[in-house]
Amino acid sequence: MLGNALLLAFRELRRNVMRSILTMLGIIIGVASVITLVTLGNGATRQVTQQIASLGSNLMMISVGKRTGPGQMSGAEAFKIADAEALLHEIPELAAVAPVASSATTAIFANENWSTNVTGSTDAFFPVSNQQIAQGRLFTASEARVGAALCIIGQTVATKLFALQNPLGNRIRLQKISCEVIGVLLSKGQSTMGSDQDDLIVIPLRTFQRRIAGNQDVNLIKVSVKDGVDADLVKRDIERIMRTRRHLASNEENNFNVLDMKEITAMLTTTTRTMTGLLSAVGAVSLLVGGIGIMNIMLVSVTERTREIGIRLAIGALEREVLLQFLVEAVVLSSFGGLIGIALALTTAIALSGIMQVPFVFEGGIVAIAFLFSASVGIIFGYFPARKAARLDPIEALRHE
Amino acid sequence: MNAEVNQALHQAAPLLELQQVTKIYGKGDAEMHALAGIDLSIYPGEFVAVMGPSGSGKSTCMNILGCLDTPTSGTYLFQGVDVGALNRNQRALLRRHYLGFVFQGFNLLNRTSALENVELPLIYRGSPTQQRRTMAREALRKVGLSDRANHTPGELSGGQQQRVAIARAIVTGPSLLLADEPTGNLDSARSIEIMDLLTAFNRDQGITVVMVTHEPEMAAYARRIVHFKDGLIEADHVSENALTC
Ligand SMILES: Nc1ncnc2c1ncn2[C@@H]1O[C@H](COP(=O)(O)OP(=O)(O)OP(=O)(O)O)[C@@H](O)[C@H]1O
Ligand SMILES: [Mg+2]
Numbered sequence: 001m002l003g004n005a006l007l008l009a010f011r012e013l014r015r016n017v018m019r020s021i022l023t024m025l026g027i028i029i030g031v032a033s034v035i036t037l038v039t040l041g042n043g044a045t046r047q048v049t050q051q052i053a054s055l056g057s058n059l060m061m062i063s064v065g066k067r068t069g070p071g072q073m074s075g076a077e078a079f080k081i082a083d084a085e086a087l088l089h090e091i092p093e094l095a096a097v098a099p100v101a102s103s104a105t106t107a108i109f110a111n112e113n114w115s116t117n118v119t120g121s122t123d124a125f126f127p128v129s130n131q132q133i134a135q136g137r138l139f140t141a142s143e144a145r146v147g148a149a150l151c152i153i154g155q156t157v158a159t160k161l162f163a164l165q166n167p168l169g170n171r172i173r174l175q176k177i178s179c180e181v182i183g184v185l186l187s188k189g190q191s192t193m194g195s196d197q198d199d200l201i202v203i204p205l206r207t208f209q210r211r212i213a214g215n216q217d218v219n220l221i222k223v224s225v226k227d228g229v230d231a232d233l234v235k236r237d238i239e240r241i242m243r244t245r246r247h248l249a250s251n252e253e254n255n256f257n258v259l260d261m262k263e264i265t266a267m268l269t270t271t272t273r274t275m276t277g278l279l280s281a282v283g284a285v286s287l288l289v290g291g292i293g294i295m296n297i298m299l300v301s302v303t304e305r306t307r308e309i310g311i312r313l314a315i316g317a318l319e320r321e322v323l324l325q326f327l328v329e330a331v332v333l334s335s336f337g338g339l340i341g342i343a344l345a346l347t348t349a350i351a352l353s354g355i356m357q358v359p360f361v362f363e364g365g366i367v368a369i370a371f372l373f374s375a376s377v378g379i380i381f382g383y384f385p386a387r388k389a390a391r392l393d394p395i396e397a398l399r400h401e
Numbered sequence: 402m403n404a405e406v407n408q409a410l411h412q413a414a415p416l417l418e419l420q421q422v423t424k425i426y427g428k429g430d431a432e433m434h435a436l437a438g439i440d441l442s443i444y445p446g447e448f449v450a451v452m453g454p455s456g457s458g459k460s461t462c463m464n465i466l467g468c469l470d471t472p473t474s475g476t477y478l479f480q481g482v483d484v485g486a487l488n489r490n491q492r493a494l495l496r497r498h499y500l501g502f503v504f505q506g507f508n509l510l511n512r513t514s515a516l517e518n519v520e521l522p523l524i525y526r527g528s529p530t531q532q533r534r535t536m537a538r539e540a541l542r543k544v545g546l547s548d549r550a551n552h553t554p555g556e557l558s559g560g561q562q563q564r565v566a567i568a569r570a571i572v573t574g575p576s577l578l579l580a581d582e583p584t585g586n587l588d589s590a591r592s593i594e595i596m597d598l599l600t601a602f603n604r605d606q607g608i609t610v611v612m613v614t615h616e617p618e619m620a621a622y623a624r625r626i627v628h629f630k631d632g633l634i635e636a637d638h639v640s641e642n643a644l645t646c
């Protein structure tokens with residue numbers, strides 16, 4: 001019986017190719033937009049997560065100042081190296097602590113100069129901020145302690161100052177000091193916020209404080225938390241210790257700020273998820289509209305084919321056979337539209353992810369859901385017209401012009 | 402001799418029987434007695450012509466005989482089964498297995514080949530594809546349209562369309578063939594072809610035929626003529642033609 005219904009449905013749709021395609025259009029667009037948006041959204045989410053992970057896994061950043069609003073800080077007394085050391089001693093859950101001081105400086109080599117960011121830190125800086133060496137070596141703990149005139153440069157600095165030359169062993173001038181390039185960092189590309197993560201020069205913190213800044217200040221402490229540790233607890237410990245060290249009374253607000261990268265990841269991920277969800281809802285609405293389109297055409301088709309229905313009923317078709325025939329027609333229409341939509345969505349998503357430079361993340365689940373959804377749109381919106389056809393009075397139907 | 406045949410036929414159980422059947426349309430003052438209490442028995446193998454003025458209830462009666470409609474009161478027995486007690490689906494199954502219809506307006510499916518039209522009742526009977534094809538081709542051969550099997554109704558003349566409709570009606574080998582003015586839209590030469598076919602199926606396959614017609618020449622093909630008037634049977638007699646030959 002279902003086989004017959006399918007046969008009849010295909011015959012009917014073949015007779016009205018143009019109309020069938022137009023009817024499917026709503027479903028095609030709906031399915032295509034939902035899948036495209038979800039796929040691109042997933043790609044964007046993955047990209048954000050990857051980029052944040054590249055900043056350093058389990059990274060927390062403690063910065064100076066009171067948070068006065070989103071992204072705004074009021075000034076406060078800087079940290080000292082001793083603060084970083086205290087954190088490392090007192091919180092066993094911390095894997096590494098890197099005190100950081102930095103300033104914008106012009107770097108000069110031969111005739112080339114490039115204004116960049118000079119960062120002073122310890123050897124812990126590299127593991128904490130997930131920086132790896134591409135060429136040469138990192139500085140040792142003792143070199144850092146004595147304040148040697150050494151530097152490690154990012155890829156951007158390397159290209160700008162040295163072009164095709166090998167930077168290793170050359171000396172670059174940073175304000176009053178000249179330091180030897182002992183390493184080049186591996187490229188990390190653009191950050192989520194759009195800044196170039198390869199445009200930096202790292203020198204030992206002591207060297208930075210003595211020769212460039214001329215003070216003992218540390219502006220930022222980067223810490224990495226051991227795996228499997230509750231980040232919230234660690235964050236609370238850091239705040240407690242820093243409050244004591246900075247002699248804050250219990251009624252005073254923090255004059256420093258602890259930023260957990262995991263929180264940021266979660267926040268950004270939720271944001272992209274919400275966006276994807278909202279856009280998909282728009283797509284789903286167009287699926288609904290597509291369904292109404294199918295209902296409309298099926299109703300027209302039932303009216304047009306009243307006489308045919310009369311003939312079938314007179315010949316001995318059962319009510320449920322006529323119902324099934326029209327229902328199958330609607331479902332064939334909508335699921336066929338769904339299939340075309342899926343094909344369209346995947347090609348569009350591949351093309352767009354190329355253009356937008358987000359990874360293409362194929363998710364079978366959403367494709368299956370979209371297909372099932374389009375098929376059920378056919379059932380839901382096809383049912384009413386099909387029932388109307390099945391309930392026709394054969395005599396009236398035969399008399400219909 | 403025909404009188405004897407009729408006698409023999411009437412000894413068998415009737416194929417169908419109408420007992421005090423009425424059909425009333427509308428309510429109250431607008432009440433319309435399309436059938437005002439009909440008694441009619443038709444026996445297997447008969448060829449009955451139904452005549453009568455327009456609006457006398459011929460089509461109404463045919464619809465009831467065809468189980469497309471139910472009487473307002475009275476009983477309709479088809480092979481002893483009370484059709485009034487059947488539901489919509491059961492009546493559909495009865496039509497599917499025992500009845501064939503030929504209409505004035507042909508009523509073929511548009512944009513569907515003659516062969517597919519003839520196959521249609523077999524599809525609902527669930528015949529396997531191969532058998533269905535063979536039976537449909539055979540039926541088309543019997544009405545002389547083997548060479549038109551793949552033509553759609555739009556590509557066939559009126560007479561040819563009515564022959565396809567007859568092929569569709571007899572392809573299942575029904576017990577009863579109901580034809581409401583089958584020649585109403587055809588010229589006399591085409592009408593004679595149709596009547597020859599109906600007579601042949603009645604004679605050779607023993608299919609009982611009940612046919613409504615306005616034309617005495619066509620009614621003359623039948624062995625029995627029933628006259629309707631104002632929803633009642635005015636006369637019911639053996640055809641003169643049948644008596645003379
Ligand atoms: N569905 C209906 N609703 C109301 N009245 C109807 C309906 N069908 C038929 N009638 C009426 O019943 C009466 C009998 O109609 P019927 O169609 O049986 O006549 P008929 O003998 O077939 O006439 P004709 O020779 O013109 O085909 C007519 O007066 C008609 O108007
Ligand atoms: Mg009539």
